[in-house]
Amino acid sequence: MEWVVEEKMEGLVVCPANHVPLTPLSFLERAAFVYRENIALIYGNISYSWEELHGRCINLASSLSQLGVISSGDVVATVAPNVPAQYELHFGVPMAGAVLSALNTMLDATTLAQKLQQLEAKIIFVYSDFIGLVLQALAILQEKDKSCLIVLIHERNNVKKPPVSSSGPSKILDYQTLLEMGQQPNFKIMYPKNEFDPISINFTSGSTGKPKGAVYSHRAAYLNTIADIFRFEMGKSPVFLWTVDMFRCNGWCLPWTVAALGGTNICLSEINGKEILDAIYLHNVTHFCGAPMILTKIANAIGINQPLLPHKVNVTVAGILPPQEILIKLEKLGFTINHAYGMSEALGPMISMPWKCQDEYLSKLNEDVDVKIREGVHNIMMEEVDVKDPESMESVPADGKTIGEIMFRGNAMMMGYLKDSSRTEEAFEGGWYRTKDLGIKYANGNIKLKDRAVDVVKTEGKTISTLEIEGVLIRHPMVLEVAVVARCDDVLGETPCAFVKLKKGCFVTDEEIIKFCEDWLQDYMVPKAVIFGDLPFNSSGKIQKFILRDKVNNALKLCLHSVGELPTPSS
Incomplete structure (x- = not known):
């Protein structure tokens, strides 16, 4: 690193002694030194100390480098739940200079194929339960990803399969075999030269139907990790239970936070x-x-x-x-x-x-x-x-x-x-x-x-929050799920329309739902229509309101069109 002379005040420089690019990888290095023998991760009857976990991540990074498949800045994708390998990949992939993209395990094959095509991932780590899904996605991509390498993660990482398979469009390697390949004492971690280098790519949930790949930098991940400590009121050596998916915003950056504090990760099957x-x-x-x-x-x-x-x-x-x-x-x-x-x-x-x-x-x-x-x-x-x-x-x-x-x-x-x-x-x-x-x-x-902004209901110059109406509806003792959307109205502009899913075995009329709302909401906020049935959720568990909007307004258009075609009654 070259020295940069600061001209504003004599004698000041920016050099390796006072500037190191920020990266959450440093938290694992520190944990392995400070909390060496403390339990880092528990999964069923498996547990690793921070020293052991650090060694596994080093082996992972080393093996990735040896494969010769990826170079600095290339993308490595994962399709896996919260198992130890998924946690290790949050360190091992960037340690090899690559960029991690943890993908939602609930995607369908077509959507997964679209994201893999955008990522151009050189390697995909796949939990065994999802290998069929990934192979379907790769088949959709056809010729474009024949060179992609799949690394198969087995339950609890202790089941060895034949190390390499040439079936299908990609080669398949076993995760444990890959780790054993990486036992090289001279491997050096590839820390970012610039803290603004990308560390991961996370796709938005697509509640509006248009998911996007948000790129995180080492710097932002490092600083957000520090923010997590305050945000979640974490002290030294917390015991963190993994109920948030690591494929959601890198588990809200908490894989790195737990390492920073020398805590213990608890993974559930x-x-x-x-x-x-x-x-x-x-x-x-x-x-x-x-x-x-x-x-x-x-x-x-x-x-x-x-x-x-x-x-x-x-x-x-x-x-x-x-x-x-x-x-x-x-x-x-x-x-x-x-x-x-x-x-x-x-x-x-x-x-x-x-x-x-x-x-x-x-x-x-x-x-x-x-x-x-x-x-x-x-x-x-x-x-x-x-x-x-x-x-x-x-x-x-x-x-x-x-x-x-x-x-x-x-x-x-x-x-x-x-x-x-x-x-x-x-x-x-x-x-x-x-x-x-x-x-x-x-x-x-x-x-x-x-x-x-796309969900509000605008009626007679007023802006109505659908969330506030939903907040009332969910209080009804028979309501399980609810979504409110705007329905077009020739007179008022738009009116609230409620989609309601009732609890099992319950029955209530739309008039009773509307009356319940009238007791708590101003008149202009009360839904003018109630539709019962299942609600459409995306892979992140969010209700896709754009589908409901299209459904109710297309139905209204058809209804009006049909009425318009009726012959005018004779006087």
Whole structure:
């Protein structure tokens, strides 16, 4: 590294002694030295110390380099659940100078093929359960990916298969065999020369139907790892239960966070309420994160004489919270529940606040119905979070009423979208990341998410938050899932239309649902139509409202078209 002379003040330089490119890889090196014999990871009857885990990651990086398949900056993809190999890949792949892209295991073959084509991955690590899916995706790509190497991850990494297979479009290598190839004492980790070099690519969930590949830098991942410590209130040597998928924003950067603190990772073979509770008692879990549905799973698994948790367990979820009675039940058992807001472009959650029981929930009008969606203040690594007028870029008044677009900027942000300069420029226009989420700002600095800009209902000059209506509907004792979308109206412009899935064995009429809403919402916010049935979810568990919008408005067009074709009655 060349010395850079600083001319502003004599005698100052930037050199290797005072500048090292930031990378979360350094956290594993430190953990292997400081917490050498501490347990780093537990999966069933398998456990590794930090020294052992470090050695496995080194072997992984060394073997990748020896294969000669990848060079610096090439992409290595994974299709795997939260097993030890998936954790090791978060270190081993960038240690070899490559870029990791952990892909959603719930994708269909066509969608997976599209993402693999965009990534141009040289190697794909595949958990055995998903090998059929990956081979289907590669078959769709046909000639384009015949040179791709597949590394097969077997259950608990202890089942050896024939090391190489030439069947299908790709060669297949066993993960354990690959690790054994990497036992080279002279291997040197390929640290980034520039901290802005990419470390990973994470695809957005595509709630609008257009998933994008957000590229993370070593620098942003390092800084967001530090932010995680504050965000999730983690102390030295936490015990972290893996209930958030590592393919979601690199597990919210928590693989690197646990290493930074010398903690213990607990991986589960199956994520359900009983397994989570059992793991908490067995391993003294201190933290876990994920989608709000895990709270419902845990609540449903609580027995009649369930003992209190051995200590307070910190859980952070991002998304629409379940009904308040579930949260109260968990809080009484010993959980501290935090509600977060973020997105793939911000490396996961970036603002959060503790959930507190509100006995007067829904006791006032809709402006106070914000338990589910009030998101708190931004974290230590996000420079600014604001609600702005998207045209003038002026901050909206902090009056808890004026709606604007939530925007932020800071050091824990993506570099941009993979191979999509126009979308990158659009997202960062004006020097802020534009979330396309609408919100209001309070005098105390808290921000309340109102809705996605594409989801709001605009009626007679008013903007209606579909989230607030959903917050009321989910309180109905017979409602399991709900989504509200805008339905076109010739007179009012748009009106709210509710799609409702009832709990098993329950029955309620649309009139009763509407009456329930009338008790809690202002008249213009009450749904004018209710449709019962299953809701469309994407692979990330988010409701695809654009499908529901198209469904209800196309049906309305057909209806109007049919009416228009009817003969006019004679006078």
